[in-house]
């Protein structure tokens with residue numbers, strides 16, 4: 114794993130790759146390479162033993178030309194200002210790729226949540242929500258879950274915001290539990306778009322998904338759901354990993370049983386459905402039809418990319434391939450479905466949640482899944498059109514061309530102010 118690659122520089126280089134094909138002035142493109150603003154804050158939280166601890170936290174609002182800033186909140190010791198900036202930029206281009214009316218934002222706290230009690234995490238979350246209150250809002254900036262945050266944290270942020278604002282505003286945050294104004298289908302949405310995009314890519318290549326072999330790196334929300342859904346589509350999940358290591362079975366295993374094992378024991382290692390314990394790196398370099406990276410950024414750098422044997426990669430994680438890895442994949446003709454399309458299901462169903470919150474009218478899971486599928490399939494078709502018309506060497510660049518045209522178009526139509 115490359116420790117050196119700065120994800121914000123990766124984002125800027127992805128924009129640079131696409132910009133020659135975009136009908137927009139250089140100064141407009143330059144503007145689209147930097148966040149509009151970044152909040153850096155120090156949260157003081159009382160621990161259970163009565164002592165105080167300081168936590169550094171960020172919220173980056175990258176671009177709001179197409180709608181409110183939108184993006185998750187991550188709790189991880191590796192969070193940094195540049196990581197949050199990169200993730201917020203990827204949100205801009207993700208929302209534009211799938212054509213939903215949002216800009217992009219992202220937040221994070223430098224913390225390993227496993228070292229703190231639930232009460233401490235609640236106080237930390239409410240402290241962050243209090244700092245975020247002037248910046249967020251239903252029509253301003255709408256956070257959501259990311260790594261190590263979920264419905265619990267979203268419900269606390271909503272409650273803190275509503276208490277301080279003295280009003281009911283469920284649309285201030287998405288990824289909430291159903292009883293707190295969440296949407297059917299939200300928990301599964303990221304994994305669902307990852308596999309829908311993979312299905313479209315297999316179709317485009319004339320490959321059969323039935324019986325195709327799949328490896329999944331990272332077995333959290335995005336990864337395990339992708340494993341479950343691709344198994345339901347007839348593919349065979351042969352390997353999976355989490356931060357404890359990887360497991361393998363050439364005949365495939367039951368992804369739900371693997372998730373239950375992880376739930377019960379805290380890790381995927383030792384899963385009885387596997388025949389072999391393998392390393393994280395092995396999972397990424399197995400000879401499979403489809404690889405789904407679903408952990409963190411920079412999972413595959415240029416060196417490791419040389420050993421990757423998958424035919425198709427569908428990026429459930431944000432930024433799992435470095436720009437050097439991208440180049441290797443293009444040279445090897447590996448089809449990479451970029452994060453800004455593959456994992457866009459999360460933000461798309463967040464958008465549906467926000468629409469339902471505003472309307473105070475809730476949809477069935479069937480409707481959510483149908484609307485999601487049509488958005489992902491349409492976005493895939495737009496991407497293929499850009500790929501073919503511009504004679505590009507990667508789907509990522511094609512997606513950035515589509516997205517940059519949309520964001521630059523909105524900016525140019527609005528004109529500059531002041």
Ligand code: NAD
Pocket residue numbers: 258259260261262303330331332333334335336354355356357393407408409410429430431432456457459460
């Ligand atoms: P999560 O915390 O639920 O799961 C992360 C998983 O990755 C865990 O199983 C962890 O053990 C594993 N992991 C960490 N380091 C690893 C390593 N080196 N090798 C193998 N596994 C490793 O997080 P998540 O919500 O599933 O998010 C995963 C990725 O998907 C992130 O990049 C996130 O930004 C992206 N994503 C998530 C959503 C969403 O709705 N949850 C939406 C869009 C994108």
